[in-house]
Amino acid sequence: MDSNLAFKGQLKTIDTTSLVDKVEESLVEFLQHKKLQVGDSIPKEIDLANILGVSRTVIREALLRLRMMGLIDSKKKKGAVITSPDLFGIMSKSMKPHILDQDTLKEIFEIRLVLEIGMADFLFQHVTKEDIEELKEIVSKEPPVTDHHLFNIGHEIAFHGKLYDITRNETLKKFQKMLLPVFDYVHNSGLLKKQPLLKTFASHKTLVNILKNGTPEKFRNGMRKHLENHFARLFE
Amino acid sequence: MDSNLAFKGQLKTIDTTSLVDKVEESLVEFLQHKKLQVGDSIPKEIDLANILGVSRTVIREALLRLRMMGLIDSKKKKGAVITSPDLFGIMSKSMKPHILDQDTLKEIFEIRLVLEIGMADFLFQHVTKEDIEELKEIVSKEPPVTDHHLFNIGHEIAFHGKLYDITRNETLKKFQKMLLPVFDYVHNSGLLKKQPLLKTFASHKTLVNILKNGTPEKFRNGMRKHLENHFARLFE
DNA sequence: TAGATTATTATGTATGACATAATAAAATTA
DNA sequence: TAATTTTATTATGTCATACATAATAATCTA
Numbered sequence: 400m401d402s403n404l405a406f407k408g409q410l411k412t413i414d415t416t417s418l419v420d421k422v423e424e425s426l427v428e429f430l431q432h433k434k435l436q437v438g439d440s441i442p443k444e445i446d447l448a449n450i451l452g453v454s455r456t457v458i459r460e461a462l463l464r465l466r467m468m469g470l471i472d473s474k475k476k477k478g479a480v481i482t483s484p485d486l487f488g489i490m491s492k493s494m495k496p497h498i499l500d501q502d503t504l505k506e507i508f509e510i511r512l513v514l515e516i517g518m519a520d521f522l523f524q525h526v527t528k529e530d531i532e533e534l535k536e537i538v539s540k541e542p543p544v545t546d547h548h549l550f551n552i553g554h555e556i557a558f559h560g561k562l563y564d565i566t567r568n569e570t571l572k573k574f575q576k577m578l579l580p581v582f583d584y585v586h587n588s589g590l591l592k593k594q595p596l597l598k599t600f601a602s603h604k605t606l607v608n609i610l611k612n613g614t615p616e617k618f619r620n621g622m623r624k625h626l627e628n629h630f631a632r633l634f635e
Numbered sequence: 636m637d638s639n640l641a642f643k644g645q646l647k648t649i650d651t652t653s654l655v656d657k658v659e660e661s662l663v664e665f666l667q668h669k670k671l672q673v674g675d676s677i678p679k680e681i682d683l684a685n686i687l688g689v690s691r692t693v694i695r696e697a698l699l700r701l702r703m704m705g706l707i708d709s710k711k712k713k714g715a716v717i718t719s720p721d722l723f724g725i726m727s728k729s730m731k732p733h734i735l736d737q738d739t740l741k742e743i744f745e746i747r748l749v750l751e752i753g754m755a756d757f758l759f760q761h762v763t764k765e766d767i768e769e770l771k772e773i774v775s776k777e778p779p780v781t782d783h784h785l786f787n788i789g790h791e792i793a794f795h796g797k798l799y800d801i802t803r804n805e806t807l808k809k810f811q812k813m814l815l816p817v818f819d820y821v822h823n824s825g826l827l828k829k830q831p832l833l834k835t836f837a838s839h840k841t842l843v844n845i846l847k848n849g850t851p852e853k854f855r856n857g858m859r860k861h862l863e864n865h866f867a868r869l870f871e
Numbered sequence: 872t873a874g875a876t877t878a879t880t881a882t883g884t885a886t887g888a889c890a891t892a893a894t895a896a897a898a899t900t901a
Numbered sequence: 902t903a904a905t906t907t908t909a910t911t912a913t914g915t916c917a918t919a920c921a922t923a924a925t926a927a928t929c930t931a
Contacts, residue, residue, distance in 0.1 A: 430734070431733050443880090443882080454915060455917085456914090457914090459696075459882090460695075463696055463699055473883090474882080475880090475881065476879085476926095477881080478880095483736060484734060484735065486730065486739075490722055498663075498667055503722075509804055510804070510806060510807055512753070513753035514746075514749055515753070520748075520866060521749065570743055571746055616859070619753075619852075623852075653883075653884095655884090689885085690884060692884060693883090709912090709914090710912085711912065711914080712910085712911055713911095
């Protein structure tokens with residue numbers, strides 16, 4: 400009998416979402432509806448279970464999700480309290496380069512280039528004399544290029560990380576921090592087969608000078624040249 | 636197994652991780668050590684519980700985390716199977732603008748500007764004639780500026796979204812998709828009090844022309860001018 | 872009243888049971 | 902025999918209960 404099809408239009412689309420999904424939704428809605436402040440505590444698990452008419456198990460699984468999303472933090476006796484969500488903290492946890500496929504790794508690498516070229520305006524907006532001094536300090540400790548063709552990753556991170564600092568954008572900084580293990584992984588594992596072929600046209604020192612005396616536009620071009628090797632590898 | 640208990644009193648301060656934390660770690664390690672392919676299934680919950688010597692409850696909570704991280708997907712009878720992790724899936728879920736504080740919203744807005752200025756090289760690397768045509772098509776449907784000072788958000792998203800498409804960077808696209816609700820929220824809620832004061836120096840049409848005949852450098856400058864209004868608001 | 876001790880409380884963990892849906896095996900029918 | 906329906910199996914989903922643990926509140930002691 401194919402009679403089922405006859406009722407297709409009349410029947411409501413059954414939601415395939417699990418019970419935990421619904422509870423999660425309810426809880427999020429509850430949180431934002433109550434306009435709870437950071438630090439406020441929410442009803443205890445057993446109460447939530449009674450209110451929503453589900454088992455504590457389901458409540459716990461839903462709360463676990465909220466905790467992963469950084470919306471709440473559970474304390475032993477106090478119960479769960481609202482926290483300021485840390486978007487990138489969550490991602491950092493799941494940013495395990497070994498389990499990412501090669502295409503994704505490449506794309507993440509690309510995003511880094513996009514960010515560092517695009518951040519120029521914010522650098523110039525916030526940079527201070529102290530920042531310049533610190534950058535110069537970092538550059539002065541730069542290991543000689545002749546040492547080994549492959550640049551020193553630690554130093555790279557120090558310099559470029561400082562740039563992210565200067566943007567004064569905490570979210571951006573967290574984003575970079577999240578991406579770091581990927582770069583580390585990409586450089587260490589022989590994923591980048593070829594050594595940089597091209598000469599670095601703009602050195603760190605050059606970039607610092609531009610940041611000190613130049614313009615965002617010049618910095619973008621400088622950074623683009625600085626990253627030329629990476630681009631060349633990506634576009635080959 | 637439980638020889639640790641002898642040191643219980645001394646180690647207490649250091650070991651702040653919960654049982655679920657450890658199990659989660661073990662499972663992730665297990666997955667990457669076994670080099671499991673996408674689609675492979677992992678041992679069932681009860682087996683994992685026996686192997687690791689913990690209750691099924693703990694196993695389930697740990698598996699729930701892996702599921703949130705996009706590492707596995709649970710099927711009713713088949714068990715849990717490896718999936719390709721979706722980094723931004725999790726973040727998208729927790730990207731609820733209403734619960735983000737104002738500073739974070741501003742920072743996310745800034746990141747958008749960074750991305751769109753910095754993506755120029757990848758646009759030129761991948762853009763096709765068809766892309767140009769599509770962009771022109773979008774621009775042609777642009778509502779007149781005189782209609783209302785506040786630009787049409789839907790159209791903005793269509794144009795700028797297409798640019799993200801052209802980069803052919805799926806991760807970047809997902810990132811943008813994740814940020815969309817924030818822009819929507821920022822624009823709709825009176826968070827941006829002032830209307831754009833400055834004339835848009837570079838129109839969408841101008842950007843398309845640069846993309847067709849210009850260079851990445853010119854495009855970056857054009858985009859910078861195009862976003863001038865946003866920058867002005869951020870820097871005021 | 873300050874400090875130490877005990878009681879309370881909400882989350883963390885363990886166990887057992889049953890429901891449910893996807894799959895495999897068996898039985899039936901053509 | 903092959904196709905199809907029915908039944909059995911299985912692993913996750915949900916529920917209920919009990920106890921452990923750590924943080925807090927209440928009480929007691931000096």
